Amino acid sequence: MADAVVRQPGVARPASARKRASLHNILRRKSTAAFLMTLPLILLITLLVVYPAFYSLHLATLNKSMQRFVGFGNFEFLFRRDTFWLVVKQSCIFAITAVVFKALIGFIVAHFVHNIPAKGQRKWRGMLLVPWVIPPAMSTLAWLWLFDPSYSAFNYTLAFFGIGPIPWTGDAAWARFAVILVNVWYGAPFFMIMYLAALKSVPDQLYEAAAIDGANWWQRIWYVTLPMMRNIIAITTLFSLIVTFANFDIVRILTAGGPLDHTHIFATWAFRVGIEGSDIPLGASVSLFMVPILAVAAIFILRDVNKRGNEA
């Protein structure tokens, strides 16, 4: 209002000057400065995430030779293939079983580490993190040798007890077990370290109060530890679910999807049909199929976290 009153007689003021002034004002705004400062990151994310995401959406609508728009044609084709549903099933089994065991083992190991006196704890923490810090492509190679049907350490050891030889990667059930085992071995330390941090943030006095209230160790875990860790458990599980669903390297190296596609998961099968089978649009469709599944899980878990976020 005041501006308008002042400007009315200001006819003499040139339009260019006014423009410059408003530009100056925009630049001076805090939000503008913030935007400019985050611009490099926004550009980077656009380049590395948004563009590929939309590009794969675009790809998924093309025919095999990428010449013609086929709409949902690729998806229709996928839904009619048994292998696709096998992959869906296997991805779910792989991700859910692996995450459950990672969480369980991580939780138990975190408790053990938490109870080690502070002096020795760092050493144990460091050692237990090793599986997680070795590049999985390399550690899986080591596992591949361990699983070798003829010369492996596992079968050699089991032979002493009269067991085996077990076709670790040759039989569908054992191959699924093997890839899940390696994934659990690789991922459990992440859970362990997250749960350990969460455990450390639970005040000792809550346990003391519970002990006086008459809770035994199981009740202390159920009524104190777990509720206090719920948010960390939820977020870690969600994060791990996403990463495990999208796993590629372990399956690729250990079984390459075999035997007879019985260990393929979304990422490895997308690679098989997309890159090895030279049908990039179909591969893109396979990998896109994960998105809605994970999005639904993420919405539910994050909503729960948000609801309880203000409690602690």
Place this chain on the structure above:
Amino acid sequence: MADVALRKVVKRYDDVEAVRGIDLDIADHEFIVLVGPSGCGKSTTLRMIAGLEDISDGDIMIGGDVVNDVPPKDRDIAMVFQNYALYPHMTVAENMSFGLRLKHYPKAEIKARVTEAARLLDITDLIDRKPKQLSGGQRQRVAMGRAIVRNPKVFLFDEPLSNLDAKLRVQMRIEIKKVHQKVRTTTVYVTHDQVEAMTLADRVVVMNKGRIEQIGTPNELYHKPATRFVAGFIGSPAMNFIPCRLEDVGGTLQIRLTDRIAFPLPPARAARYNALPRTDKLLLGLRPEHLTESHAHLEPGVETFDTVLDVTEPMGMETLVYFGLDGTPVCGRVNPNAGAKDGAPMRLAMDLNNMHLLNEESGVVL
């Protein structure tokens, strides 16, 4: 309800003895306060009674039974922690009823007990809230409520008011006293605040360096301290300790404070101290309220002297005056209308009828 007894209780951490052989008898219904500076072993003692710390030596008895190896949940005690230790994911009612639910009490009884405790503590309106939605004072009430609903043999309080502001602390102190008057459960209360100890306790246990210095009613500790530590710890401002020696002058026993200042002792005091060797290094212990402005009519045993005040602190109902006697800082309490001013000379009166005489080396009150 039950009595509690500690017999030669020791707590060792590696090489350090935190508690060095404590003997203590707490009667049924009694409100005992353990008080002392940080690191004196008072909290450790409480935690040993609770069963949260193992005892290294000695016996702890609750209701006549030795509970050394009994886990906390089976000792039938309730504890209120300094930081409340409320379960953040439970409502006030759930927090209070947690112990009862674990013991599978009937639902109706749990509800009745929680309602009764909430009414007693005036937190009925808060019963469905989560701890995060409560103020510090309200959380403290809930923590007390959690203890009350259990109807335990013993209440243990571990510095429950330390996290509250000064005004709320006074208010909650009165609340705790009221609650104890109603429920009459044997209570052991730990604090480092001597005012809390004096105001709440039936008997106060003053602890220092892992030992009990003195056990007594608040009045006993204030008027008849056994050691220099107790004399200095109880009372605010603290008791003055002035180096002195005894002299015989013309058949009367007198106490010499400085080269210039010496007073004859009142007859009762003279009789009490007459046997002491004159060579001992002694301390005159005198509370600030026994160092006041001089009057025209002084009672026997009250002696006057002139000094120059260093600093005065007007408190409203009284003025604290600080001055030096041969380099020893001394504090007195004078009437606000007595005209005490910073740096001004003043004639003060020393009430020797209320004096204490201490051995400087041993710290024992003679």
